[in-house]
Amino acid sequence: MVGGYQPDELLRPDGLQEPRRGADVPHRAHDAGGVRPGARGTGRPRCGCVAADFKGWTELLANGLAGGDSAARLRSYLKKLAVETWEYVNWLTHAKNAMRMDAEIGLKQVEYLLGMFTAATLRLAQSPTRCKACESYEVVVGVCHQCGWEDLTYEPPEIQGWSEKERTRRLAEPCTPSSDISTLITPHDLMRAETD
Numbered sequence: 077m078v079g080g081y082q083p084d085e086l087l088r089p090d091g092l093q094e095p096r097r098g099a100d101v102p103h104r105a106h107d108a109g110g111v112r113p114g115a116r117g118t119g120r121p122r123c124g125c126v127a128a129d130f131k132g133w134t135e136l137l138a139n140g141l142a143g144g145d146s147a148a149r150l151r152s153y154l155k156k157l158a159v160e161t162w163e164y165v166n167w168l169t170h171a172k173n174a175m176r177m178d179a180e181i182g183l184k185q186v187e188y189l190l191g192m193f194t195a196a197t198l199r200l201a202q203s204p205t206r207c208k209a210c211e212s213y214e215v216v217v218g219v220c221h222q223c224g225w226e227d228l229t230y231e232p233p234e235i236q237g238w239s240e241k242e243r244t245r246r247l248a249e250p251c252t253p254s255s256d257i258s259t260l261i262t263p264h265d266l267m268r269a270e271t272d
Contacts, residue, residue, distance in 0.1 A: 134193075142196055150196065153192075161185045207222060208227075
């Protein structure tokens with residue numbers, strides 16, 4: 077027990093403790109770091125989330141991925157997107173009148189949500205390059221386009237080329253021009269196909 081808190085106990089968002097789980101009951105946490113909340117040695121999660129609290133965990137994740145004043149709009153967007161996606165998919169899970177297209181919409185919402193959180197993660201890993209002289213963001217390949225300042229520490233990224241064998245193999249495959257692709261279907265074509 078650490079400070080009155082038993083590490084295997086989880087707190088609900090309202091501050092009440094969940095009962096201890098037995099050793100044979102698996103914890104199902106969906107956190108970004110791979111550490112389940114309340115795991116031994118990790119202490120209580122800062123949000124007080126239970127393992128299945130999707131809204132709480134995504135809020136915690138959004139706060140971590142888009143912290144600070146400059147990312148307030150992104151943070152707000154991620155939180156709202158997560159809540160809206162959760163509410164739709166939760167409705168879909170229990171809806172008696174849901175159709176297949178509702179499931180497709182739910183799937184696309186989840187795909188988009190995962191894409192946005194992935195993009196926010198990638199954004200966090202990048203730092204904007206600013207000119208040391210004029211603080212412009214227009215620094216491209218180590219040179220400021222505003223004032224001409226050069227970043228002497230800039231190293232171009234490594235470009236991985238293909239071997240001659242790989243290049244020959246790829247060029248041997250026929251290429252289909254996009255003008256030859258005829259997958260466009262109009263609403264009229266769809267309506268006709270459904271009545272046939």
